[in-house]
Amino acid sequence: MFRGISFYIKRDDLIDPLLSGNKYRKLYALINTAPDTFTDIISYGGVQSNAMLSIAALCHQKEWKFNYTTKTLPDHLRNNPTGNLKKALELGMYLNEVSPIDYQDAVNALNTQNSTPKTLVIPQGGADPLAQQGVNVLADEIKNWMAENSLESLNVITPSGTGTTAYYLAQALPNVDVYTTALVGTTEYLKQQMLLLGKLPENLHFIQTQKKYRFGHLYPEYLAIQKELERGGIVFDLLYAPKTWLALLENIPLMTGPVLYVHSGGVSGNETMLERYRYLRVDCL
Ligand SMILES: *Cc1c(COP(=O)(O)O)cnc(C)c1O
Numbered sequence: 001m002f003r004g005i006s007f008y009i010k011r012d013d014l015i016d017p018l019l020s021g022n023k024y025r026k027l028y029a030l031i032n033t034a035p036d037t038f039t040d041i042i043s044y045g046g047v048q049s050n051a052m053l054s055i056a057a058l059c060h061q062k063e064w065k066f067n068y069t070t071k072t073l074p075d076h077l078r079n080n081p082t083g084n085l086k087k088a089l090e091l092g093m094y095l096n097e098v099s100p101i102d103y104q105d106a107v108n109a110l111n112t113q114n115s116t117p118k119t120l121v122i123p124q125g126g127a128d129p130l131a132q133q134g135v136n137v138l139a140d141e142i143k144n145w146m147a148e149n150s151l152e153s154l155n156v157i158t159p160s161g162t163g164t165t166a167y168y169l170a171q172a173l174p175n176v177d178v179y180t181t182a183l184v185g186t187t188e189y190l191k192q193q194m195l196l197l198g199k200l201p202e203n204l205h206f207i208q209t210q211k212k213y214r215f216g217h218l219y220p221e222y223l224a225i226q227k228e229l230e231r232g233g234i235v236f237d238l239l240y241a242p243k244t245w246l247a248l249l250e251n252i253p254l255m256t257g258p259v260l261y262v263h264s265g266g267v268s269g270n271e272t273m274l275e276r277y278r279y280l281r282v283d284c285l
Contacts, residue, residue, distance in 0.1 A: 021265020028134025083272030139172030237266030
């Protein structure tokens with residue numbers, strides 16, 4: 001129960017402490033790949049990214065070398081790594097720092113380099129058709145749970161960064177209304193990213209908050225709703241979940257029938273997010 005409304009929560013955050021949530025789903029095909037298939041994995045993106053930590057955990061298990069390109073770190077972070085970065089480095093990740101001016105060229109080069117057949121490049125955030133197999137498994141679990149509980153209709157909501165999870169989930173659940181909200185950029189931008197994967201499923205709905213939020217920024221109402229959810233018994237991440245819950249609460253009058261929130265993990269990033277909230281003295285509203 002949250003604010004007097006009942007929600008079902010799919011606890012994908014509990015799959016594994018390092019390889020959790022939708023990153024587990026998106027990397028599922030690789031988790032089930034024989035270790036001798038690859039020797040090297042290459043990826044790129046933000047320095048505290050959840051995807052980075054999950055890939056590092058996967059590579060550690062498989063004994064694959066993991067090379068991660070990111071923009072030059074602030075000195076304090078290089079000298080004293082924290083959060084997801086610290087954990088990923090402990091798992092053997094090799095960090096390749098590139099100046100912000102050269103970053104886009106470096107990323108383009110990673111994607112086009114003639115790498116060996118045993119090297120795999122995973123796009124930022126795991127936005128790749130490779131993700132479909134694992135998201136289909138998530139969809140099957142939801143279908144089975146609906147059948148066991150004789151649910152004929154369902155609304156499923158999950159946040160979107162790259163949109164890969166929401167896209168494949170909607171595709172695999174044509175009889176379910178899937179809702180998502182864009183965390184990175186506008187809804188239009190999110191749709192463009194999804195169109196790279198294929199045509200937009202008709203059962204995929206894009207919801208928004210009245211207020212505009214910028215990805216990675218700190219907001220008192222984010223902290224407030226995350227703490228309120230925690231008091232309700234479940235810890236959510238501070239990057240994606242707060243805006244998704246705000247959008248869900250604003251749009252819930254449009255939904256009929258039960259609502260299932262897919263908890264996409266990412267809780268390991270909370271430590272460094274909370275440090276930023278304390279440092280910038282942003283408190284709850
Ligand atoms: C990575 C992540 C997302 C974004 O998933 P996409 O498939 O890129 O849309 C959403 N929520 C959490 C908690 C994440 O870690």
